[in-house]
Amino acid sequence: MKILETESLSRIFGGVVAVNDVNFSVYQGMVNGLIGPNGAGKTTLFNQITGMDKPTRGKIMFDGKDITGLPAWKISRLGIARTFQNIRLYKELTVVENVMMGLHFKVGSDPFKGRMIQAVKSYIFAGRENRELYAKAMEWLRFFDMEDLGQEFARNLPYGRQRELEIARALAAEPKLLFLDEPAAGLNPAETEHLMAIVEKIKKLGITVVLIEHDMKLVMNICDNITVLSFGQKIAEGSPEEIRNNPLVIEAYLGREDEE
Numbered sequence: 001m002k003i004l005e006t007e008s009l010s011r012i013f014g015g016v017v018a019v020n021d022v023n024f025s026v027y028q029g030m031v032n033g034l035i036g037p038n039g040a041g042k043t044t045l046f047n048q049i050t051g052m053d054k055p056t057r058g059k060i061m062f063d064g065k066d067i068t069g070l071p072a073w074k075i076s077r078l079g080i081a082r083t084f085q086n087i088r089l090y091k092e093l094t095v096v097e098n099v100m101m102g103l104h105f106k107v108g109s110d111p112f113k114g115r116m117i118q119a120v121k122s123y124i125f126a127g128r129e130n131r132e133l134y135a136k137a138m139e140w141l142r143f144f145d146m147e148d149l150g151q152e153f154a155r156n157l158p159y160g161r162q163r164e165l166e167i168a169r170a171l172a173a174e175p176k177l178l179f180l181d182e183p184a185a186g187l188n189p190a191e192t193e194h195l196m197a198i199v200e201k202i203k204k205l206g207i208t209v210v211l212i213e214h215d216m217k218l219v220m221n222i223c224d225n226i227t228v229l230s231f232g233q234k235i236a237e238g239s240p241e242e243i244r245n246n247p248l249v250i251e252a253y254l255g256r257e258d259e260e
Contacts, residue, residue, distance in 0.1 A: 001027065001028045002025050002026065002027060002028065003026055003027070003028040003062065003063055003176065003177055003208050004024075004025070004026040004049070004060070004061065004062045004063070004080075004177060005023070005024065005025045005026065005060075005061050006022055006023060006024045006045075006048075006049070006058060006059065006060050006061075007023060007058055007059040007060075007061070008021045008022075008023065008057065008058045008059070009021070009022045009023075009024065009045070009048060009055050009057075009058035009059070009060065010022070010055060010056050010057045010058050011041075011044050011045075011048055011053065011055050011056050012056045017232050018041045018044040018232050019041045019044050019045050019048070019055075019229075019232045020041075020231075020232040020233045021058070021233070022041075022045060022058075022229070022232070022233065022234050023234060024045065024227055024234065025227075025237070026177065026208060026210055027208070027224070027225055028208050029203070029206065029208055030203075030208060030209075030224040030225055031199060031203055031209045031211070031222050031223050031224050032208070032209065032210045032211070032223065032224065032225050032226070032227070033210075033211055033212075033213065033219045033223035033225070033226040033227070034046075034210060034211070034212050034226075034227050034229065035212070035213065035214075035216075035219055035226060035227075035228055035229075035243075036228055036229035036230050036252065037230060037252055037253060039231075040229040040230050040231065040232065040252075041229050041231075041232040041233075042212045042229055043085065043181060043212065044232075045229070046082065046179055046181055046210075046212065048060065049062075049067075049075075049080070049179070050072060050075055050076075050080055050082045050179060051067075051070055051071050051072035051073075051074065051075040051076075052072055054069045055068065055069070062075075062078060062079075062080065062177070063078070063079065063176065065078065076173060076175075079174075079175050079176035079177060080175055080176070080177045080178075080179065081102075081170040081171065081173045081175035081177075081178050081179070082170060082178070082179035082180070082181065083163075083166045083167055083170055083179070083180050083181055083183060084166075084181050085181045085182045085185065087162050087163065087166055088166065089154045089155075089162060089165060089166055089169075090154060091153070091154050091155035092153065092154075092155065093153070093154060094150065094151050094152060094153055094154065095141065095146060095149045095150050095151070095152050095153075095154055095157065095165055096134065096137045096138060096141060096150035096151065097137075098154050098165055098168075098169050099137035099140050099141060099165070099168050099169050099172050100133045100134065100137045100172070101169060101172075102168070102169035102170060102171070102172030102173045103133045103136055103137060103172045103173070104133070136172070137150075137172060138150060140168045140171060140172050141168065143168070143171075143201070144164050144165075144167075144168050144198065146161065146164065146165070146168070149161070159186055159187070160187050160188070160191035160194070160195075163183060163186075163187065163191075163195070164194075164195070164198065167180065167183065167198065167202075171202065171207070175207060176207065176208065177207070177208045177209075177210065178202065178207055178208070178209050178210070179210050179211070180199075180209065180210070180211040180212070180213075181211075181212050182212050182213055182214065183195055183199075183211060183213065184213055184214075184215045184218050185214070192215060192217075192218060195218070196218055196221060196222050199211070199222050200222065211223070219240070220240040220244065221240075223240055224239070225237070225238070225239065226238065226239070226240060226243045228243060228246070228248075228249050228252065230248075230252040235248045235249065235252060236248055236249050
């Protein structure tokens with residue numbers, strides 16, 4: 001079943017068509033891959049879906065709702081979380097405090113609670129609320145085998161652990177759908193293997209995953225369905241085996257030899 005789909009989604013910057021009439025589907029409970037050469041429009045598509053940018057035309061449907069053009073914070077509250085190509089941690093906060101920041105996206109999200117009531121409750125129960133957030137944050141750190149690093153400053157973590165911490169912070173918002181933008185970028189082979197295991201654990205939680213990635217070994221090993229973009233257009237969709245043998249995909253990555 002599709003949890004998200006776009007209809008003829010396009011993004012034009014001046015005279016540059018970054019995304020061109022893309023129909024992109026995300027299947028619930030699966031790890032969905034979005035691949036393509038550099039400049040194919042992958043991150044631009046992510047940005048439109050997650051509210052970091054607005055499409056020029058087209059529609060985005062998530063969990064039966066039209067979310068086209070909504071701001072990022074509203075989309076987050078509906079159940080979509082993401083990471084970024086460049087790590088965006090709060091480097092001067094501790095590891096556990098970074099995860100607690102993700103939890104704050106869930107606090108006060110009930111639309112039936114008035115702002116004044118919520119403000120008063122936050123004041124009265126601040127201590128208890130903070131303890132609960134801390135406990136939940138530590139649960140997520142245990143999920144990543146990082147509980148011993150909770151009091152370490154985020155800036156002091158090895159690069160691979162910083163990547164994992166960013167994923168932990170996104171998961172703390174309890175999303176239905178998690179977007180990972182090049183999560184293996186800069187990782188060594190051992191760190192990449194660990195990341196693959198983490199994505200499998202996330203899938204077992206029932207969270208749908210979409211990832212942009214250039215590491216084809218990772219993509220082919222963990223993705224259930226893969227969509228391929230080239231020059232802003234969707235050129236293929238299917239299982240890893242179908243994508244691996246698709247001539248249009250091979251041409252997009254390797255190029256075509258000109259005939260004499």
